[in-house]
Amino acid sequence: MAGPRPVVLSGPSGAGKSTLLKNLLKEYEGVFGFSVSHTTRSPRPGEENGKDYHYVTREYMQASINKGEFIESAVFSGNMYGTSKASVQAVKDKNLICILDIDMQGVRAVKTTDLNPIYVSIQPPSMNILEKRLRDRNTESEESLQKRLDAAQVDMEISKEPGIFDIVIVNDNLDDAYGKLKDALIEEIKKVQKNNLSS
Ligand SMILES: Nc1ncnc2c1ncn2[C@@H]1O[C@H](COP(=O)(O)OP(=O)(O)OP(=O)(O)O)[C@@H](O)[C@H]1O
Numbered sequence: 001m002a003g004p005r006p007v008v009l010s011g012p013s014g015a016g017k018s019t020l021l022k023n024l025l026k027e028y029e030g031v032f033g034f035s036v037s038h039t040t041r042s043p044r045p046g047e048e049n050g051k052d053y054h055y056v057t058r059e060y061m062q063a064s065i066n067k068g069e070f071i072e073s074a075v076f077s078g079n080m081y082g083t084s085k086a087s088v089q090a091v092k093d094k095n096l097i098c099i100l101d102i103d104m105q106g107v108r109a110v111k112t113t114d115l116n117p118i119y120v121s122i123q124p125p126s127m128n129i130l131e132k133r134l135r136d137r138n139t140e141s142e143e144s145l146q147k148r149l150d151a152a153q154v155d156m157e158i159s160k161e162p163g164i165f166d167i168v169i170v171n172d173n174l175d176d177a178y179g180k181l182k183d184a185l186i187e188e189i190k191k192v193q194k195n196n197l198s199s
């Protein structure tokens, strides 16, 4: 079978992308696979190298980009992030739905490739709620938090433009948002489940 379409999850930092994708990976084991990005930011407590990100130096990341090893890369809140070709291929090789958690720069770059994903934007109910979620997560310095909120303003505006995302989900109540995400992906989920049964 032709492989399932990947899924791009984008939206402001703190909108709930990781929370939602972790739910998908847990509920649909053997259906979704996460594209592990590279980043130059430091790991947060509880994050694992190779699982949440590949944590690398700027020098390593830039050299890898120069060698053409990345589908896309971006600078976000002062750190480099990028999707390597190998990370996406590793998920595709298993015939899983590849989930990419990337920022708006990444979305624009992926649109110039032949990846053909389903584009999903996860949005917070408001800037105030986003700020509270980011502060309560307790992962950012004040400087990083402000940079993320500035980027969020732009992201929230762009997500309203028609044609960029297939679906925009406002993550107010988590269960409702998760239900909408599953609904948006149900055709691809069924294809993989059917393929798993017949193989
Ligand atoms: N619907 C919700 N209601 C309340 N809190 C939520 C909801 N969804 C997520 N959160 C919380 O908000 C915080 C930010 O969520 P999460 O880390 O998933 O965001 P993110 O979009 O992945 O951020 P980043 O892009 O920075 O990785 C987390 O502490 C999470 O537990």
Ligand SMILES: Nc1nc2c(ncn2[C@@H]2O[C@H](COP(=O)(O)O)[C@@H](O)[C@H]2O)c(=O)[nH]1
Binding pocket: 010, 011, 012, 013, 017, 037, 038, 041, 072, 073, 074, 076, 081, 082, 083, 101, 102, 103, 104, 105, 106, 107
């Ligand atoms: N363009 C890309 N953006 C990415 C990638 N991996 C993550 N991200 C985005 O970065 C911000 C911040 O993430 P955090 O883990 O430091 O909170 C968030 O918006 C992610 O979606 C990537 O490979 N390319």
